[in-house]
Amino acid sequence: MSTQTVNLGTVFRGSKEGKIVQGDGVDRTVEPTDVVISITHSGLCGTDLHYLKKPNMVLGHEGVGIITEVGSQVKHRKVGERVGYGYIRNSCGMCLDCLDGYDTSCKEGVAYGAADLDQASFADRIVIPESFVHVIPDSISLADAAPLQCAGATVFGAIFEAEVSSFDRVGVIGIGGLGHLAIQVVAAMGCDVVVFSGTKSKEEEARKLGASEFHAVKENPELKGVKPVDVLIVSTSGHPDYDLYFRTLSRRSKVISLTVSQDKLAVPNMALLAKQVRVQGSYVARRAVHRRMLDFFGSHPKARPMIELLPMTPEGLNKAVERLEKGDVRYRFVLESQTNKEDELVQKAKSSQK
Template identity: 50%
Template sequence: MTVEATVFKGSETGIVQGKSVLATPTGTQVLVRITHSGICGTDEHYKHADMVLGHEGVGIVEQIGEGVLDLAVGDVVGWGYIHKSCGRCEQCLKGQDNYCRAGVEMYGLNNFHQGSFGSHAVWDESYLFKVPAGLAPEHAAPLMCGGATVFQVIEDFNIRPTDRVGVIALGGLGHMAVQFLAKMGAEVVVFSSTDAKREEALNLGAKEFYATKGVERFEGVKSLDHLLVTTSSIPDWAPFLALMKPKGAIYPPYCRLVQPRLPYDVYPHGRTDHPRVCSRRPRYSQAHA
């Protein structure tokens, strides 16, 4: 059955506009009535584009196509940045579907008529994740992109419970990174511009907290194995590079339109940086099943 859905799209002026679209699930597609959506910093990149915004969606299955096998009407599901991949190429079979050789479909590149800013959306069932009954949908929505992004960094680069891990900023990505790292047993160190978020950081599981405003060098702070940079802007690298152990790694898991620059002396010590934009699907979904 066709449903008239309301969606909210970007525009040339940057003003978000409501539109009506028709939605009908076929084959392996699922019609989701959206109940909650996160707001990601990446959404701002597309507010001038003629596309439906939002990619941290949670809702209730209202209709299913004739080929749907694993979802049923009434299920609570969520979806994130990636919409679909082939599921058969080497990268997909390795669980790295965000690098699908056949051409991954993702937010901002495909399916411009669908998003989480709206009343309904139609997605392939393979990229809809069941939300556990004990997880509130308003808490699940930000996990679909922000949570998945930092989780992928932790897994891909083998961050271990014995590691000392820094997190710069305690915003959308940072507060989830702190919780994931703390629960796996890592020694978490939070850096924020002022002391305003000290108590929150410690309550989330951080062992140490340092305010960074005006700091040229951190005195008496033990060195770090890893550093997740979750700020919305590029930090002053100097005081943080001095904290990194030889072979230490820096991960900026955000999407910015400014190219970060690192000084040459980072590299002779084996220090590296690993940018990340979006997370893959299967392992993250399994870990939160």
């Protein structure tokens, strides 16, 4: 039996200088249950910045595109489908975490940046097991779908796992790549959305996204007069002043931290005990929740990431990185392939099936 292989085409890697450089992709074996995705769009995430100086690593993890090949035993996906995939690209399938549906906790999981460094979403193609691939609803453009594969999944996954109810008052700290999506999700759920930001500069935008209240912390440094919130979503790049924000929490409330930081998390212990607060960290969404996330955005057309398109070229990628490092983006960059075009790929797939 012949082995099915595919070349990954043009790829974009890190370098010792921290610049993204263009290179040639490797030949990749397509296992019987794998699919080949021709990448049309990829989001740029803050996590990507951690790997810029890895010269042998292909970058990017918010990839979407069109299936252009399938392995010999693929049963559920087909050529021509619009798909994306999550931060975790494979797992053992046999450990207790996997059997419980928590593939994101699998110790043998293939996660971006930790394994399988020859392929990622800043590339022409990627090879993924069909069970880790998700169909993009027709109501979501591929450009909008790209940031949902990490940012959207992270936010929605945290909200889902915390069992947020439509009756909850939900606070959101930070209006950035994650925060602007969190506001939209909980607003679409019917929650009262209370947004906390440093100044009033983003108030109008926050209200358009769905905020029912807005509090500029620098103008009200003790947050006086804020009605208690039942859930607090922390989407800032660094830990906030929890001594301050615990004052805004109701009893038996939940704090969901999405902050990626090596710093220790310090919370006021007596307030934690007296109010019986549950502090919950959140990783990327497991597959079942990732699929629910796409269905949610598919049925809520007003909830979409705010994106800026740039070409998936060395110039476009490095410009996006430079601006992201400066915080000069509202709110997600999406890199658009200059070789893979959705309409052309879909038409080619249809022609091949005749």
